[in-house]
Amino acid sequence: MALIDDDMRGMDAVIERRLSSEVALIGQISRYIVAAGGKRLRPALLLLMCGALGYKGEQRFNLAAVVEFIHTATLLHDDVVDESTLRRGRETANEAFGNPASVLVGDFLYSRAFQMMVDAGDMRIMRTLAEATNVIAEGEVQQLMNMHDAGLSEDEYVRVIRSKTAKLFEASARLAALLAHSSPEVEAACADYGQALGTAFQVIDDVLDYDGEVSEMGKNLGDDLREGKVTLPLIIAMQRGTEVERQTLQLAIETGDTSKMADILAIVQRTGALEATLATAAVQAQIAVDALSILPDTAYRQALMQLAAQLLNRRA
Numbered sequence: 001m002a003l004i005d006d007d008m009r010g011m012d013a014v015i016e017r018r019l020s021s022e023v024a025l026i027g028q029i030s031r032y033i034v035a036a037g038g039k040r041l042r043p044a045l046l047l048l049m050c051g052a053l054g055y056k057g058e059q060r061f062n063l064a065a066v067v068e069f070i071h072t073a074t075l076l077h078d079d080v081v082d083e084s085t086l087r088r089g090r091e092t093a094n095e096a097f098g099n100p101a102s103v104l105v106g107d108f109l110y111s112r113a114f115q116m117m118v119d120a121g122d123m124r125i126m127r128t129l130a131e132a133t134n135v136i137a138e139g140e141v142q143q144l145m146n147m148h149d150a151g152l153s154e155d156e157y158v159r160v161i162r163s164k165t166a167k168l169f170e171a172s173a174r175l176a177a178l179l180a181h182s183s184p185e186v187e188a189a190c191a192d193y194g195q196a197l198g199t200a201f202q203v204i205d206d207v208l209d210y211d212g213e214v215s216e217m218g219k220n221l222g223d224d225l226r227e228g229k230v231t232l233p234l235i236i237a238m239q240r241g242t243e244v245e246r247q248t249l250q251l252a253i254e255t256g257d258t259s260k261m262a263d264i265l266a267i268v269q270r271t272g273a274l275e276a277t278l279a280t281a282a283v284q285a286q287i288a289v290d291a292l293s294i295l296p297d298t299a300y301r302q303a304l305m306q307l308a309a310q311l312l313n314r315r316a
Helices: 002-018 024-035 041-053 059-082 093-097 099-118 123-146 154-179 184-208 232-240 243-255 261-270 273-294 299-311
Strands: none
Touching (some): 002 041, 002 059, 024 099, 041 184, 059 093, 059 123, 123 154, 184 299, 243 261, 261 273, 273 299
16 A cells, blocks of 8 residues: 555645535534545555556545545445444444435435546546446445344345445546546456455454454444345355254344354364455455556556455554
8 A cells, every 4th residue: 555655645744635625514424434444445546546547636536535425424324224333433423423424425425426427528537437426326235134133145146245245345446447538458458357345355354253353343243134234144054054044144134133152163163164254355355466467567466466465464
């Protein structure tokens, strides 16, 4: 990430400027979320890919900020839907400011992002971001429909995470190619990298809900289960478990009851569900690395390869 330190500061300057509003609460909540930190992987991906493609125009800062605004808006809305109380180690915005304010400020960030993307003056860029935002919303609704469904398949799970998480990664990488006026082949490879990276990121995130520490993750262990989210570790444990174990998992999924979390963790561990889930993430990370072969061998391409590899070892 040292390669893009200056670029990230350029993006931060845009974020600070575009968060301005005559409505004080908008700036207060927006800054509360931005100040919480986070990995900022999506704008970092856009900026690294711009470097790999040799694009140095100012518009990269604007679009990196757009991507971060869209992501932040989804976080505000997600935490309200999920009734989350902890994110990145501190109170969620909905816990601190209330649900109505969080939803409405999320709407502000979405609309501000759309104002900013118009500045790029490129219909393909606007189309990419509009499509991504729409697909993310579809993924969130599909996830809502899948809540507490103990019969959810692996294919259905992957379809949701490709929409709600991987789509913005894919768009971030594609935007860099559009800014650089890359060939269709390079654009497709960038998008493939982003989609695979985003998929691996979410799969690892789902592992951490059953194999992480609250102090490292900044969220509560077992939150996904409590919210009724059926993720890959549970799907695999359901497939591999004994009849009694499947009944235990099914009851927990259908009710969101985490009172037997110790038993559930033991089942997930015994069935090898975490190892199998990590193997799925590793496959996606390798797909991401392979997609980069079309790019010139530069420090930026090496950084993108390292990013994919390091996702597999993340603890938060």
